[in-house]
Amino acid sequence: MKNPVRDIIEGYVENEYPADVDREFRSWLTDGSHDAEKDRELSRLWESAVSDTVPDLEQSMERMRRFTGIADRRTLSRLRLRLRLYNSAAVVALLVAVAAAVLIPRSQQPAMQPDLLQAYIPKAEKSTITLPDGTVAMLNANSTLLYPPAFAGAERCVYLTGEASFKVSRDAERPFIVKTSDFQVTALGTEFNVTAYPEEDEITATLISGKVRVDYDNLSHSEILTPSRQLVYNRRTRSAATARADISDVTAWQRGETVMRGLTPDEIFTCLARKYPYTFVYSPHSLKSDRYTLTFAADASLPEVMGIISKVMGDIRFRIEADRCYIDPVETAARR
């Protein structure tokens, strides 16, 4: 025997009806009768509803960011940091363009200032570009570098979000400056690596050879780095520390290797999400905050990497479906 409640719900969602039938359906659905049956059929409908995509999701997300204030906080924190950092009005105009490059999805970007070129490296890729002065910049995944078609004036300035290494061509007259949201690195004929991903609290400058000066905390502090020294600036605590860096770790990404030292599971998956073309789906709160050090070869596939990580951590399990990697905690017998 068929079920009339199911027939109505299925018949209704599968066909178009005039407005009076819509009204009738709405009052029937909420009239309080056969509630258990209606609920059972609605649950079935819920299970069958498409869950991975919806038209105009990006617009809905923008609306949500406005409602929750996420959009304002992002714009403000980025603009404020930058505006505090650079006082010259001429530079401010450029910086607004930089902020736009970061905030607006690539497809919707208005024409950039004509005198600034943009190199954008998407997730899971890296690329080498040669700047007008012969400086070679190698960009890691999810990174944007803005630079002029020709360097004019007393300085060579580029703007970076993400991570890049620079082999700066020597020009004693004009210092080469990499500006990020929270610090800037000034160099003369030198090789160095800058990590400034917006989603990470710590941003890092590492000197490979030569000599650089790092200005940070609204340019009120500066530190001269000698080779193999690394400056880590925490934008949350606004504190900086220098330490000796393992250059092969710092430049591992250039060779395609993955080196993660003392990272929490959350940080590890954030890092892998940049390197591999997968979306990682997990609840950060289900993960412990133990720290791990892991190194993977350049040709390691994500299933291999995740297989090792899940063995090492022991309390997670993963599965890969299409371009998603789902990570779930495993209830161990001891915890039950």
Next chain:
Amino acid sequence: MSKTTSDKDSLFERFYADNFPKVKNFALLLTKSEADAEDIAQSIFMKLWIRPDLWENAESMAGYLYVVTRNEIFALFRHQKIERGYEEKMERSHIVDELWAENASTPLDDIYYKEKLMLIEMALRRMPASRREVFEMSRFEGLPNKEIAARLDIPLRTVEDHIYKTLLELRKVLMFVIFFRLFP
């Protein structure tokens, strides 16, 4: 370790991206309105935004999301509070009688009586307009077939054919419960 505001922002964005499509698609199925579905889904996530304790636990979330989405949709439907005149529905009630089996209980006692009226209405609305018009004149307005033919300027055979096919189709729709005499 304390969570910063931007951590919370990012976590919520991920939760939203993972769950918003299902909520809105489900609401779209029932409301058939892009604007209503968007409003319902956004208002659910705005309520969740201020209650991080609810969405931070992903495991229990799936069942919970269904319940809050259903409730939000029901609230909208109830708010619209369109009570149709019952007379019009009563008009349709004798169709149920007509399609009724001799051995069934009386229509008004039937627990699915309202559902049958709904199914008849929905089935009629899916039919070609000309056939529905003929059937409604016959059964709701009680006009004789001859008069319908004259009013619509169509052959009597066509009128009879429309009514016959409509009854056949309604029988199929109500198959779940009744076996009826096709014609009085």
